[in-house]
Structure formats: structure tokens, C-alpha cells
Amino acid sequence: MKARPVFSVDRRCSAAQRRLGAFINEQAESARTAIAADFQRLRRAHGLPPVLLIGWKHYRLPEPFACPECGGSVCFEVDEWSSATGMPSAGGVRVMCVDEEEELDRSMQAGEDPAWTHRHWQDEGWMSLIRRVERFCASNVRILARELD
Ligand SMILES: [Zn+2]
Structure with missing residues (x-):
């Protein structure tokens, strides 16, 4: 009897x-993206008001929003908004690559330098994405309040 076959x-x-696990995560991610996109489409179709974000950190954007450097999911954080309307201010929306944020979190937890980062060049890729996310926020997102970190 050898140990190798058991190993x-x-x-x-x-x-x-x-x-x-990877398959389940991929399916769950795909379902979340589809639900978010369906929700926005149906909300507009039924004339419902924009989404109100309360006590949130990052909001993950549905497809077709994608990182201009790796093609992965993107999320945003709102730094400034109108207290009267809750509408995110132009220039007050920070757009991030989800995979890059996860790498930054991982390296910070491990006390290491990140293994990789994007360049975030102010080129047409990021600039056009930021403009599209700002338009998305103006029509789909209102901020009521945010918990302090
Ligand atoms: Zn990326």
C-alpha cells in the first residue's frame, strides 16, 4: 500500500x-451584475427615483462599465455631493478597479507593497470611464448620508 495515491x-x-469555488464566485458575480443592470433598467422603465445610498462604502457598477486597464469590474465612491439634492458632485466621484482595490487591501493586511497596481494614466480610457460614471451617478444615485469609517 503506497501513500502516493491517497495524496x-x-x-x-x-x-x-x-x-x-471559483465557478460559484464567477456565477454569483455574473448574477449580481445582471440583477444590478435589470434593476436600473426597470427602475427607469417604471419612473422610479434614483437609488439612495446610505451608509455604504463602495458601489459596484454593472456591466458595461469595466476597468480600462484590465477589463475587470469597477466600483465608485462619492466624496462630494449636494446636501440639498443628494446628487454626487462632478469631480466628487472616485472610480476604482475592484481587482486593484482587492490587491491594495491584501497587501495592506499583509504589510507588503502591492504586487501590482494600475497606472491610472489620465488618458482617454480612464477619463472617458470617469465621465460615464459621473453621468450614471447623476441619473441613478443620490446620497443621503454616509457612515464614518
Ligand atoms: Zn483593473
């Missing part, structure tokens, strides 16, 4: 578990 089965099981 191999264990390894295959953990590899299968990792693949299953």
Missing part, C-alpha cells in the same frame, strides 16, 4: 474544490 486523491479533491 493524489486529496490533491485532486482540493483542486476540484478550488475550481468549484
Whole structure:
């Protein structure tokens, strides 16, 4: 009786578990994106008011918004908004790459320098994305309040 086949089965099981986990995450992410897009479409179709964000941190944007550098999901944070209307101010919306934010969080937790970062060049890719997110916020998002970190 050799130990190797048992080890191999264990390894295959953990590899299968990792693949299953990745598959579930991918499906869940895809469903969240579809739900967010359907919600915005139906909200407009039924003439409902923009989404009110209360005590939130990052708001993940639905497709077709995508990072101009890696093509991944993007999210935003609102730094400034009108206290009268709750509308995010032009220039008060910070757009971020979700994968990059996760890498920054990971490296900060580990006390390391990030393994990679985007360049955030002020080129047409990021500038056009920021303008589109600002338009999205103006028609879809209102801020009521935000919890302090
Ligand atoms: Zn990215």
C-alpha cells in the first residue's frame, strides 16, 4: 500500500474544490451584475427615483462599465455631493478597479507593497470611464448620508 495515491486523491479533491469555488464566485458575480443592470433598467422603465445610498462604502457598477486597464469590474465612491439634492458632485466621484482595490487591501493586511497596481494614466480610457460614471451617478444615485469609517 503506497501513500502516493491517497495524496493524489486529496490533491485532486482540493483542486476540484478550488475550481468549484471559483465557478460559484464567477456565477454569483455574473448574477449580481445582471440583477444590478435589470434593476436600473426597470427602475427607469417604471419612473422610479434614483437609488439612495446610505451608509455604504463602495458601489459596484454593472456591466458595461469595466476597468480600462484590465477589463475587470469597477466600483465608485462619492466624496462630494449636494446636501440639498443628494446628487454626487462632478469631480466628487472616485472610480476604482475592484481587482486593484482587492490587491491594495491584501497587501495592506499583509504589510507588503502591492504586487501590482494600475497606472491610472489620465488618458482617454480612464477619463472617458470617469465621465460615464459621473453621468450614471447623476441619473441613478443620490446620497443621503454616509457612515464614518
Ligand atoms: Zn483593473
